[in-house]
Amino acid sequence: MILLSDPRVAEVPVHECGEPLVEISSVPAIALDPRERDAAGTYGRVRAGALERLRSAAGTLPDGVGLLVVEGHRSSTEQARRFARYEDRLRRSGITDPVELRHRASAFVSPVEVAPHCAGAALDLTLVDAEGVELDMGGAVNGHRSGDERSCPLDAPGLSARARHNRDLLARTMSGAGFVNYPTEWWHWSYGDRYWALITGAACADYGPV
Numbered sequence: 001m002i003l004l005s006d007p008r009v010a011e012v013p014v015h016e017c018g019e020p021l022v023e024i025s026s027v028p029a030i031a032l033d034p035r036e037r038d039a040a041g042t043y044g045r046v047r048a049g050a051l052e053r054l055r056s057a058a059g060t061l062p063d064g065v066g067l068l069v070v071e072g073h074r075s076s077t078e079q080a081r082r083f084a085r086y087e088d089r090l091r092r093s094g095i096t097d098p099v100e101l102r103h104r105a106s107a108f109v110s111p112v113e114v115a116p117h118c119a120g121a122a123l124d125l126t127l128v129d130a131e132g133v134e135l136d137m138g139g140a141v142n143g144h145r146s147g148d149e150r151s152c153p154l155d156a157p158g159l160s161a162r163a164r165h166n167r168d169l170l171a172r173t174m175s176g177a178g179f180v181n182y183p184t185e186w187w188h189w190s191y192g193d194r195y196w197a198l199i200t201g202a203a204c205a206d207y208g209p210v
């Protein structure tokens with residue numbers, strides 16, 4: 001498993017394509033959840049090319065199933081704050097070695113310089129039914145924040161058949177549209193950033209921090 005703290009991620013060159021951030025709410029077929037809403041509305045935007053791919057992903061879902069986005073773009077300031085907060089939490093749990101702290105924190109919060117959300121390339125999302133009710137994914141989006149780290153990896157063991165089925169559907173849908181998953185978080189998918197480029201073998205990333 002390649003974590004975002006892996007030096008190979010930061011070594012991927014970025015050829016910034018200059019695509020704008022656009023409003024996810026401009027695509028009616030995709031629902032946007034307010035739980036991560038910030039004052040500037042940053043959470044509700046993503047790069048235009050990533051949104052196009054998300055639109056096509058939504059179009060491949062079975063009738064009665066839709067995508068619910070929880071968070072898209074994130075400012076570098078906010079990313080740095082979250083990384084420091086998670087390191088603090090780990091420190092309080094007894095981890096003091098700086099290298100281990102960074103490695104452990106990177107499992108759930110990306111270092112700023114390679115953060116897919118800061119590039120406007122990542123989406124935290126889940127599946128919903130026709131009434132907008134979240135499907136059973138065997139764990140909550142951002143489950144690590146409430147201490148449920150066990151259910152977070154896409155291939156977490158011990159899931160119910162229903163949850164496994166729903167995660168597989170999400171994975172097929174997002175992979176089919178060109179996104180890659182961050183394997184410690186079933187809800188996190190990105191396109192065009194450094195992590196995506198490393199995993200797909202692309203020569204460079206199209207999206208750097210914005």
Ligand SMILES: [Zn+2]
Nearest residue numbers: 122123124188
């Ligand atoms: Zn994410």
